[in-house]
Amino acid sequence: MKLSTIFASAFAIALAASQASADIKIGMTLPLTGYAASYGEDAKRGAELAIDQANAAGGAKGEKFQLLVEDDAGAGKTGVAATQKLVSIDKVPVIIGGMMSSVALPASPLARSSKVVYLSTMSSHPELTSPGGFIYRLAGSDAVIGVAEAQFMIEVLKSKTAVGLFATTDYGTINSKLVREAYEKAGGKWLAADQFKQGATDFRTQLVKLKEQNADTLFIVATHKEAAQLFRQMVELNWRPHVMGTSFLDDPSIFDLAGDAANGVYFATSAAPSTPESKKARADFEAAFKTKYGKDPGITARYFFDATRLAIDAIKAVGTDSAAIDKWIGAVKNYPGVTSPVSFTAIGDAIIPATIKKIENKKFVETGFTRNPN
Amino acid sequence: MDIVFHLVIMSGIYMILALSLNLLIGYAGLFSVGHGAFYGIGAYAAAILSTRYGLPFWLEIFAASAVAGLVGYVLGRPILRLRGDHLALATFGLAVIAFSIFTNWSDLTRGPLGIRGIPKVTIFAFALEPLWSYAVLVMACVAITLLFLWRMTHSPFGKVLEAIREDDVAALAIGKNITRFKVVAFVTSSCFAGLAGVLYAHYATYIDPSAFVTAESFLVFSMVIFGGMGSNLGSMVGAAVLVSLPELLRFVGLPGNIAAQMRDVIYGALIVIVINWRPQGLLGRARL
């Protein structure tokens, strides 16, 4: 059949072409399409900046780094295919990706069994990491973030009663549970919670329901797009409790989407750099990002920048043997990340403190309130 | 190499889906766009039975498919009395409701957290660890599906189904209980869709609702149309092409962020072109 010969030859040609170059390849899967596409694009910007900077500084012993980005569409099926390609065809030693748990969870065992290092970022699913090496999670732990959110509310804002509104996704379910537990443990009274479908734009009915509870605080777990609508609708409905969100709000595009409706909103995110090296790295990063892209980075850009730099520095130190890379990454102590200094636990979770920030007049304002993982 | 086995596995799973849907659309003339529901039910049943109850694979594969078939029976009996567009809509409704249940009935399905740690398959203590061995399993299932459906459609039962497709009033006139035939076809189709779900669950080792969105049903539907309604071989080719095409396009060298949209552009255009200029698909017999 003619059609199959065409497919086969195209496949073969492409296969040959992709193995031709001698650059050092770092694999990456991102949601470039689908629901999380805007986060994927931000992440890509951060990652590419890291690659550019590394190559401008001479690469690794003269060889240039190359980033191979595959679309995982934020879905398991596509994510597995993307990871599979990077593992078996491109034969990369390390893959950065798994922003969405539905990708990270099926793709990481695949990488592990092929002895490819899998650096997941942002995914907060508790079952991602396990003993066995090769799988790392560069993300603030939801437990630490939940505690920070709850304690800030109670200690600093003197909150007494709270309600919650969260997306029916894995991060929504996990986060809301942890915040509630931490809030009640710290002495607060949790009155009610409601949910919304991922990607929803109309929260009015839920907001009206929650408003009736007369709580002084609203905890939300929503992406910045969803949150922007939420805040606007809260203004329209004339309900202005204290609002606390998660690190998904740590994205400058919320300023335009929400405008003044976001003023006074707090959110928990991974701590600002606490070591001098980390502080400098952050400042340099933000300047370079702004110069290159003309906009400010969001949290995904920061995480992916860090993850890419980790991979780059590992390769510079120990070469492209993935077992050596695995050992090197596992052993880092206070690596100067632009998100925060990075160290990993024995099963690959990053130890990142959480901090609370506030949105005011299209700016993020530090509150100085930080909680460390224990 | 592994990527080829991956494509073989995914193609095989979708072949089973397309073949079973073809039974409904191509032979019985029942337009179902809810096939994803049974795919998902089979996958979740497999996941729950193996992770929570430790059922061995050979038992679980039957149990999970049976669950899918049972649901197909319970829902099919009332729904199959609808005709044409209403039937299509009802089956679409099934897909939406199934997705809603997967997402929200957290006690059963763990909701958006998904079910992780679905064990690799062991057959007679031979663990199917390497990909090629799983690909063999999937292809064996495809062969079984094809054989079963082929026998079914070339039997007297199959002839009645075709008669129903052509003109169900006439079929009624010669004394056939058309609803019963439709239900049998529907249940069979659902069982095999469930089987595909089992194979997927054990391959990905993690399932969550996002694998069973309503778009999946449309995807399988397109495979049957593209391959040619009424042609089993066509359904298989349709499945293989529509699974492989997006993956092959990765290699064409488009920049990452437009590659996926380009895939959809081509995919959408393909559907319009095929239906307008070659409605019988690649190998089908249906005429417009």
Next chain:
Amino acid sequence: MLSQIFVNSIVAGAVYALLAFGFTITYGTLNFFNMAHGVAFTVGAYLCYVFRILLGLDLPWATVLAVFGTSLIMVAVDLLAYDRLRARRAPSWAMVVSSIGVAIFIEAVISLIFGSDTLSLRTGEVRPGIAVLGAIITETQIVILIVSVILVALLTLYLKMTRMGKALRAMANDPEIGVIIGIEPRLTYMTTFALASGLAAVAGCLVAFETDVYPTMGHSALLKSIVASIMGGVGNVGGAVFGGLFLAAAENFGVWKLSSSWQDGIALTLLLLFMLAQRSKSMLLGK
């Protein structure tokens, strides 16, 4: 509280009614289950964005141009993707399949041109809404209501009074009639299409004022159109309006009493139950 739910329902219902109105005209007159109705909604919203933000026109002008633009585009689509099938008297499922392809294609093109990000149409600041009888309604929502009511009224008049309108209604009853009473069929098809797409585009613009634009926004619009039309009775425009309001009310009351994530499930379960209970073409308003 109840009054707020009521307000939410009629505002959402107004949008659903517009969508359903367009869908039902196409389904009733052309017997075409148009799966690309949702992208007409999306195209309308994006064109509005283009005219308003990129070209800086005033909102009313942007909307009008967006609606015309969408109708033009969708008529072109009709000629490319459906006309041939109609000429060959293809079964209705063939056009449905073609419309699925069209929907996928157009959505991907929009993503290519505008990116997958959410774009905002609003330029002003957010203001608290107006309190009315214990509920709060915003200015934008009032505009949505007014526009919808006017449009529905105008269109109902059009269908009742004008020649083309009567032709459309006649064909909804019997497609062959068009030929018999001497109406140029192609013109009728294109008018139907333009109307339906235009309505979807209006809905798209209205929603865009409130909640911004993104490429997949047409998915839920399509779902609502289908459910509302079927519940109101195919081809029955009064029914479509009723269906839209009913669906919005069911959703909002459902969210109020149950958890919101079951929303889609509620809509489809309702639909299934209605269809099973009736098993005939129309429902509440009898046909």
